[in-house]
Amino acid sequence: xxxxxxxxxxxxxxxxxxxxxxxxxxxxxxxxxxxxxxxxxxxxxxxxxxxxxxxxxxxxxxxxxxxxxxxxxxxxxxxxxxxxxxxxxxxxxxxxxxxxxxxxxxxxxxxxxxxxxxxxxxxxxxxxxxxxxxxxxxxxxxxxxxxxxxxxxxxxxxxxxxxxxxxxxxxxxxxxxxxxxxxxxxxxxxxxxxxxxxxxxxxxxxxxxxxxxxxxxxxxxxxxxx
Numbered sequence: 001x002x003x004x005x006x007x008x009x010x011x012x013x014x015x016x017x018x019x020x021x022x023x024x025x026x027x028x029x030x031x032x033x034x035x036x037x038x039x040x041x042x043x044x045x046x047x048x049x050x051x052x053x054x055x056x057x058x059x060x061x062x063x064x065x066x067x068x069x070x071x072x073x074x075x076x077x078x079x080x081x082x083x084x085x086x087x088x089x090x091x092x093x094x095x096x097x098x099x100x101x102x103x104x105x106x107x108x109x110x111x112x113x114x115x116x117x118x119x120x121x122x123x124x125x126x127x128x129x130x131x132x133x134x135x136x137x138x139x140x141x142x143x144x145x146x147x148x149x150x151x152x153x154x155x156x157x158x159x160x161x162x163x164x165x166x167x168x169x170x171x172x173x174x175x176x177x178x179x180x181x182x183x184x185x186x187x188x189x190x191x192x193x194x195x196x197x198x199x200x201x202x203x204x205x206x207x208x209x210x211x212x213x214x215x216x217x218x219x220x221x222x223x224x225x226x
Contacts (some may be wrong), residue, residue, distance in 0.1 A: 001086075001106050001137040009083035009145035009205075015075050016104065018068040025111075026064050026076055026104045036072025041065045065107070078103055078141035085146045085202065087166070091135035094169035099128040100208075101165050106136030131169075140166050144206030151197025161191045162207030168199035 001024060002017040016024055018038065028042070042062050066074050078084065087095060089109060102111055110133050132138055140146070142165045151157055151171060160178070167173070178192045195201050 001104075003086050003137070003139065005084050005086065011077075011081050012084040012141070013075060013077050014084050014086075014104070014139055015073055017073050018066070018071060020069060020071045022071075023065055023067040023107050024074065024104055025107055025109075026066060026074070027078075027102060028062050028064055030076045030078065030103055031064065031066070031074065032077045033075035034066070034072060036068060037070040038066055038068045038072040038074060041067070076104055076139075080141070080143045080208065082141060082143040082204065082206070083146040084139055084141050085148070085165075086137055086139055087202075088137050089132065089135055093133075095132045095138070095166050096169060097130040097132055097140055097166040098164045099130065101140045101142065102130050102132065103139040103141040105132065105138035106134075108136040109134045109138050111138075140202065142202075142204035142206075143208050143211070144204045146202055146204060148200060148202050150200050151195060153198040155197040157195045157197075157201060158192050159195065159201070159203050160207065161193055162209040163203045163205070164193060165202040165204050167195060167201040170197075171199035171201060172196045 002019075004015045004017075005012055006015070007013045013032070018024065018036075031040075042064050084103060089095060105111060112131050112133075113128070146165060149157060161175070173193050173195045175191055175193055178190060
């Protein structure tokens with residue numbers, strides 16, 4: 001996949017060049033522009049149940065597959081303002097992407113929903129992950145800038161659950177409180193994920209959860225007594 005990413009990290013825009021006979025799979029609604037000979041086919045990609053698992057993982061039930069017989073360019077943009085990163089899967093490795101983070105990928109990359117596990121569910125983190133495997137390139141999107149870190153074997157890194165974008169499957173993780181219960185309820189620090197290397201971790205510099213809380217505190221309230 002030949003990709004040029006511009007206007008980041010605040011308003012990143014990705015332009016994908018499709019060679020003659022080339023195709024790319026894109027999140028529904030992400031197409032912003034196209035030039036040249038490009039056609040699109042919409043499907044559930046793998047049937048109803050697979051589409052349902054994607055929807056449960058925070059992505060659209062349907063995905064779009066763009067193809068070109070003579071070559072062309074496709075411009076895509078995520079729903080939220082922020083960055084886009086291109087990640088290459090060499091084959092044999094997997095990338096776990098936080099729900100809503102997958103933007104596009106080669107047809108050779110398989111994207112499936114993977115439940116975050118009891119450690120995420122029972123802690124209230126609700127980590128829903130998309131498991132990306134195969135060989136090829138994929139694009140991940142974030143709210144804010146994307147920062148990557150490569151962890152050495154045994155090296156630890158703590159990230160707020162609202163700032164997680166993606167991490168390699170070789171990285172182990174667990175969910176816990178940021179501190180004591182007093183810190184959680186009074187200090188505004190919630191749940192965090194502790195990652196243990198080896199492998200690469202990607203985080204976003206802003207949190208959509210914090211954005212929603214900020215907006216909610218400023219929205220006018222309806223007075224039911226009137």
